[in-house]
Amino acid sequence: MSICKIYFSLFLVSSFLTFLLSIYFLILDFSLIIELNLLEFNSSSLVMSILFDWISLLFMSFVLFISSMVIFYSEEYMAGDIYLSRFILLVVMFVFSMMLLIISPNLISILLGWDGLGLVSYCLVIYYQNAKSFNAGMLTALSNRIGDVALLMCIAWMMNYGSWNYIYYLEFMKFDWIMGLISYLVVLAALTKSAQIPFSAWLPAAMAAPTPVSALVHSSTLVTAGVYLLIRFNFSFSENLMILLLFISSLTMFMSGLGANFEFDLKKIIALSTLSQLGLMLSILSLGDYYLAFFHLLIHALFKALLFMCAGSIIHNLGNCQDIRFMGGLINQMPLTCSFFNICNFSLCGVPFFSGFYSKDLIVEVMSMGILNVYIYLVFYLSIGLTVCYSFRLSYYTMTGDFNYLGLNSLSEYSFIMLKGMGGLILFVIFSGSLLMWLVFPVPFFVCLPFFLKLMALLMVSLGIWLGYCMAKLKLNYNLSSLDYLTLSSFLGSMWNLPIISGLGVNYYPIYSGEIYTKIFDQGWTEYYGGQNLGKNLSKFSKFLQLLSNNHLKVYFMLMVGWIFFLVLNIY
Template sequence: MLSVCKIYFGLFLFFSFSLFLLSLNFLALDYCLILEYELLSLNSSSIEMTILLDWMSILFMSFVLFISSMVIYYSYEYMSGDLFISRFILLVVMFVLSMMFLIISPNLISILLGWDGLGLVSYCLVIYYQNVKSFNAGMLTALSNRIGDVALLMSIAWMLNYGSWNYIYYLEFMKNDFCMQLISWMVVLAAMTKSAQIPFSSWLPAAMAAPTPVSSLVHSSTLVTAGVYLLIRFNYSFSDSLMMFLLFISSMTMFMSGLGANFEFDLKKIIALSTLSQLGLMMSILALGDYSLAFFHLLTHALFKALLFMCAGNIIHNLGNCQDIRFMGGLMNHMPLTCTFFNICNFSLCGLPFLSGFYSKDLIVEFMSMSWLNIYIYMIFYISVGLTVCYSFRLTYYALTGDFNYLSLTGMSETGMVMLKGMGGLIILVVFSGSMLSWLIFPTPFFICLPILLKIMTLIMILFGICIGYEMSKFKINYSLHSLNNLTLSSYFAMMWNMPVLSTLGVNYYPVLMGEIYTKVFDQGWLEYYGGKNLNYSLGKFSSFLQVFSGNHLKVYFMMMLIWITFLSLNFYF
């Protein structure tokens, strides 16, 4: 068990550092490599596997491998009670390899393989604990993602018009072509399902049924970022109307999830909604026309979000699998190092100056302030920044300060050195990666020219968010099903604007009910008789009749000969 963890941890860490150095080389030389490997050649047709290596794909792979190496190391202790930990580690490795496949593909077919690999393995990981809640969450995750898979399949079909599936050659050249615009819309739909934008958002908090190390990997650098990464690759072909549509959807997602996180009490769901908010931020800056900023925030966010989930996992582990933040409190006295890591990640998420999140988030908001935009986008960006600080401060207030609200006899301690080492591997990058990446990716700095009020607007919203978060911490919300309070605005916000109801009950309960009414009132069994059942019976009888012929071919041959002679003699006679 330990050997499997150590092997993959060492391998991933080695490849991560190697790829990071390689990406620096590619970035310095502005170098791009496309490798074509011929798998099969038949007559004049050949099937080739194409691999795209540029600084972006190599750097992203390096980050994914580094985070997954730390998660695998962390899992050794977190999942130590599991009898099948080697199976769990292998599932995580398959998950990471699917993501690698997606990152290096400039071809829609090979992207689909990585894309579907992510979908299938994520289903196996979400249902890992095998209870009703996990099964429901897994099904919701898988079916939501199937919509995007279908959109990707349709874009593959439309791309047949170009004679190749290597989309990378056609993006700018065929930008104004109808087929390319259609393919772009399909790709945006696929990315919206994978990155959980409105109206496909409800699967993301549901996927929290997976073990915490999986949540740490899924919500930082793999599954949910696949959609954003695909859009970064496709961004050259987007029309103005498509970008406006994407901007509206992503800004609404950012606002909705930030609002919902303020009314949530499940520790992992709060962090999941925070991921959703950051995905909305990445998508919206991409829709504003700067894909490099979206990629920059993608990398910095991956680091602090992975560590945030690891800290949450350590807290849940010590609390005997309790995830409700109302049962926490005063954790800084019991788990000082974990709480320190947790706070640093929260500050980085809020965009506190000179931590990694600040460099990407502040730049994104200032870039948005420089653009020619309406007041709606301007307001929603700053409100969302404020809401991020608001739910982060609320979470800190509930979990880390005050009195300990769990069982009196709970012995909490930080004895898990393996988990702490896994988390310690990430904390250095959480603090320093923002400045390091901004110097690497943008050797020429962005020129931002704003009046002093707009320049410090982000800091104003951070302070404003802290005040609101502190006030909201005092609210007591009753979620009991029998109370009238269930109809209030707060429960509406907490339920992500009723999206889980619409995307689960709305799409399965009512169609099944309609089917029952139709069967009882209209059909009454006739469709069964004229449909599958009777067809099965008829085909069975016909095949058994044919089997008589095939089993007695000598008799049949003589009989046919007799009939043929009779026919000839009758013909001759008449």
């Protein structure tokens, strides 16, 4: 039995059991904190706390289910890799780090899971070991380190409360300034992990990882860790912090939606759509509804995992080509993959009665009922339109028209293991919205809006389809590698120049000033008048002293002759 099948079976059974447990806990409205006494010495004890409630158990079941399907899918996708077992073990470590983060009510164990995610994600991003993946891995690791430092500072400040079990203090200490400081640091940590502005550049760069890793990272593990942490901490957030988070997340949602419309890399388009959905989750969380954020987090995890698996299947069949301009007419050669791809896109757009509709439509209607200002209202609806726009553009490029790659090709759908892995998710992508709605919201939402506002979401979806068609027909000859950042399209397409700011922008000036420092100090006049010249003079002086010590008899006789000569001169 291969390592893939072992972990697939283990994760699938664990997922089923945790799902049943979560339903049991949800029905009883029951939470359980288990304290494991790891070590006791005199009066000191080392305790590991574990939190089981319906949120942690339900999220765990989703993570385990998606990772089981991804591991099953990887057996064929990574079939040519001689280090397949190492790859699978890295993925398993990744999942276990996420598990540790989910079940921790304690900041120390959260940091262990958080750092585990950062470290293993670095190993997975640089898996193919080329210059591009090394750069992407370093950008990912360093961006996430900022969040790790923020969490370490939270741990230091939390010592004032006598325990690191934050779950006890969130509401009780809400108006304490130390808890306010901890809340700001937690938000900073979550912004880095969930790639919100200004830390967005690492998310598309991390596409250098193998596609199964992308499916796992973008659905239920790395990027959702920040959102999950904020869902746990949301009780302690002040109004000012909520407004700041709302502004940043809504801006990220809008920026990534615009960027995806100018991108031609298949995986990067899907990565930017993840960024847009993360912005949506954090926006509704900062509007005060963490239940809805969690609801969308779960549904998004399912369709985004399948979307990446479909993209991986397409890339696999096209000989590792990721440019959508070379695709076209794939519906004829890969009908099942394209059907899955389209269903996921419909779910992402919030087309009625697909799973994404149940969360996205509810989020937008709740936002419309408790409208904060015109900016938030416009950004939400424009972002929905842009999501539909880039999704339709992506479907148009990949599935319609003629095949634009090689005349001699062998496109096929004989990758049965990959198709089975994708088939395991498709029913959940279609039905999970309505099923979870019955579970998560036992009391239904009462939405009271005018007729025009009820139709607003459908209007924006229709407008997005039309705009996506126009964008695809234009076929903009737009090159991200060109240095002409002054044009509007390149500015929007390069995520408002964030990759330059956080990549070259961070590196360029320190390296440039280092060159100046080298010229002036290490190889310049300061070196001549400083260390280098001093060294030369000391060397000359020591050589002179060495000369004296080697010829001490001659020196003694010369001094004696000189002394006699001096005496004779004084006598006369």
